[in-house]
Amino acid sequence: MTWNPDMNELDELLGAFALDAVEPQEAERLEDYLRENPRARAEVEEYREAAAFLASTGADAPAGLWERIAAQIETPTGDQPAPLLDFRRRGGPPVARRRPRRRVWQWVAAAAAVLAVAGLSTEVVRQQDRLDDLQASQDALTVSLDPTARHFDLLSATDGSLAMRVTVRADGETWIVGEALPTPPSDREYQLWTIDGPAPVSVGVVGRDPEVGRFRTDVVGTRYALSLEPRGGSPQPTEVVAASPEQ
């Protein structure tokens, strides 16, 4: 027997669903419903949070159990980069990873050939080591959710995969979140560029393994690129490894 509930019938079940008190067939249908209906989803989330208070006790974490968990945890070794969370894209369609169009590279190559252009910023801002800075991670998360910020996805020149995300707030504060970037040769590091005119302008040197970083800069543009440079950075890009597609 197929069950074809209308919206009212589904709504009546939201309380029971939040308490895991429905039949499996009902749960499946409700999960679909919640995906389509943000109001219903919010209602269930509120009930779950209230239920968590009923359940919440001040009991101490059980001793001995942690060791069993720790023994089952696998931590990747070596150069395998950590996957980054993408709260911003949750629930949306998967982002299509496009190969950067040829025009982007021509732009960057042409710009790099321009020497000593007035307006080229020579100030190179060195990124602080953010590996242990959880506050930076949380701030990056908050910024990524800022509806007034602009987002740029820098795609790899070699395979079009996502190399870095750049978020620019309305006040010009620029955040970067590095994705799976290969480890550069020992004498090189990554540098971030933007363009808002004829030539690329340096936003800053982001280091050898950029994870999360923030730049206070007046330099904002309409496109961004990441290049490999000698340590300490360069006044103009030499080897561009990723760039945001043309808008």
Next chain:
Amino acid sequence: MRGDDWPQASDAALVVAIARWRQEALAEAYRRHAGAVLALAQRVLRDRSLAEEVVQEVFLRLWNQPERYDPERGTLRSFLLAQAHGRSVDALRSESARRNREEKEARQTAESGYDLEHEVVDLTVAEQVRTALSSLHEGEREAIELAYFGGHTYRQVASILGQPEGTIKSRIRLGMRHLRDALGDAGVVRS
């Protein structure tokens, strides 16, 4: 992050660190929430070793799939407790568990006497929860207890209480709404 900074980390920061394979971050999440997770699982399953398995599953899942937590949707604690509750109920409803459960319940009926209020051990929250619970009607409280802590479906609750299914669905939903409102008024949950 230095060792002594972890207790200050927010939920989102902890989960971001977990996603970066920082085992200390998972240990901090465990320190904060495993007690409540175990207590809930134990309450539903009435079996310590099954409850410990649920705790392991929940924290391993957090390690392997941290992206399932969305800080916009609620606290890490309510996320972990919802996971724990779901897994506990699944275990409870599995075939073999049902048989064991019937036996246990027959033994426990006489000494039962538990109600929601006595389960809340954390004194700082207990008073607010007690006040919030007192805003529920008896029927709502009863239905919620049987569903949430008893692990029963609303149909089973209806059968146990001898009430129509529609009445139980409605009592659970209204009761949760009242509870949410009361906890929101008390400043205990975001309203």
